[in-house]
Amino acid sequence: MKAEPDSRIVKGKDVKFGVDDFEEVKTTPWEGVRNFEARNLMQSMSVGDKVLFYHSNCKSPGIAGFAEIAKEAYPDYTAWDSSHPYFDPKTKQDAPKWHMVDVAFKSRAAHFVPLALLRRIADSTSPSLPAGIEYLSHDNVQAIKGMALVTRGRLSVQPVEEGAWAAIELLADRGGWSEDEIGVKKGAAAKKATTKAAAPKRGKKTASKKSEKADEERADEGEASDPVEQEDKEVKPKANGSRKRKADEGEPQETRVTRQSTRRKA
DNA sequence: GCCAACGTTGGC
DNA sequence: GCCAACGTTGGC
Numbered sequence: 001m002k003a004e005p006d007s008r009i010v011k012g013k014d015v016k017f018g019v020d021d022f023e024e025v026k027t028t029p030w031e032g033v034r035n036f037e038a039r040n041l042m043q044s045m046s047v048g049d050k051v052l053f054y055h056s057n058c059k060s061p062g063i064a065g066f067a068e069i070a071k072e073a074y075p076d077y078t079a080w081d082s083s084h085p086y087f088d089p090k091t092k093q094d095a096p097k098w099h100m101v102d103v104a105f106k107s108r109a110a111h112f113v114p115l116a117l118l119r120r121i122a123d124s125t126s127p128s129l130p131a132g133i134e135y136l137s138h139d140n141v142q143a144i145k146g147m148a149l150v151t152r153g154r155l156s157v158q159p160v161e162e163g164a165w166a167a168i169e170l171l172a173d174r175g176g177w178s179e180d181e182i183g184v185k186k187g188a189a190a191k192k193a194t195t196k197a198a199a200p201k202r203g204k205k206t207a208s209k210k211s212e213k214a215d216e217e218r219a220d221e222g223e224a225s226d227p228v229e230q231e232d233k234e235v236k237p238k239a240n241g242s243r244k245r246k247a248d249e250g251e252p253q254e255t256r257v258t259r260q261s262t263r264r265k266a
Numbered sequence: 267g268c269c270a271a272c273g274t275t276g277g278c
Numbered sequence: 279g280c281c282a283a284c285g286t287t288g289g290c
Contacts, residue, residue, distance in 0.1 A: 057288055115289075154272075154287050185290085 001030060001103065002056040002156045005064070010085035019053060019064035019108055027070050027104040030157075031078040032086035034098060038157035042101045043073040051103055052160055052168060054149070055112075059185050062114035063168055071102035111175030113168055114184045115149065122150045132176030140167035 005018025015032070022028065033039050046069065053065040075096030079088040091097040120130050122145045129136060143163030148155065160168075171177075 059290095061289065119289095152272085153289080156287095183290095 001051050001067070002054040004057045005055045006058045008057070011083070011087070013085050015085055018055060018058075022053060022065065022067070022105045023108060025105070027102055029071075029076075030100045030103050031076050033076070033100060033156060034079075034086065034088060035156060038155055039099055041157045041159060043099055045069045045072065045101050047072060050106075050160075050165065052165070053105075056156070060112070060114055060116075062112055062117070062184075063109055063172065064112055065108045066106040066169075066172075067103045068106055069101050070104040073099040073101050076100040109172035111172050113171045114179070114182060116182045116184045117171070117177055118144055118147065118150055120182055121145075122147075130177045130181055132178060133171065133174075135174060135176070136167065136170065139163060140170060143167045 003017040003022070004015060005020075007014050007016045009015075017028075030042065033042060049069040051067040051069065052063050053067050055061055055064045076086070076098040078084040078086045079091040079096070079098045080093060081087055088098060117130065117133075121133075121136070121141055124130070124141070129141070140163070143161060144150065144167050146161065147164045148158040148160075
């Protein structure tokens with residue numbers, strides 16, 4: 001699940017929410033996801049499901065911590081708050097379109113796992129893994145190669161396979177790589193504490209913010225956008241052909257509208 | 267700030 | 279249903 005650790009003002013409010021903020025608030029509603037695929041994923045989550053906390057849209061994107069689902073999906077009330085950064089004018093009071101889950105902070109990654117490292121691993125052919133992480137098994141490497149984070153990046157909420165989880169956990173616990181070799185910029189990751197707490201933001205990314213729309217709905221609502229985030233769009237049935245994936249929405253629940261076809265998500 | 271990837275919109 | 283224009287995400 002992605003969040004933005006850097007300040008970004010949306011509708012007059014800062015949507016920043018990094019691992020420091022998360023550690024401070026302990027548990028937070030993952031509001032602001034306005035992407036059907038991401039939303040569907042959240043609707044399929046159960047209490048206790050494990051979560052990788054990712055820093056997005058920042059100098060050093062990567063996995064900063066671990067968390068778990070504390071409450072199953074319920075309507076995202078921020079969609080009805082016109083003053084909220086994630087307000088969605090199209091969502092009707094009697095028909096919640098967006099949902100969120102509560103996520104509880106578990107721990108910080110002992111070693112921040114940079115996206116750059118994961119990409120390096122994914123691109124490497126066996127013999128050329130970056131120095132210092134020889135402890136990764138072939139399976140670990142294969143699992144990383146298949147991560148949605150690497151193969152498609154934009155979704156703010158993505159599924160993580162068991163193997164990938166194990167590989168990330170290993171990297172976070174043991175570290176060993178050289179940031180210089182990986183080409184990481186620095187900056188982010190390390191900070192710690194500080195911050196604010198309170199109102200997180202998230203979204204993001206992907207979902208969060210943005211995106212969204214897709215499908216789903218369509219029909220209904222219409223949606224659109226609002227200023228705030230983006231979002232909007234509506235969906236409509238469209239389908240376009242091109243692309244493939246689309247969001248899919250899926251369906252799950254709600255969904256209203258029709259969904260359409262396509263799919264996506266990771 | 268640039269820009270590539272990619273999804274959406276909407277005309278035809 | 280195809281496809282070009284356009285908007286967004288988000289790494290770099």
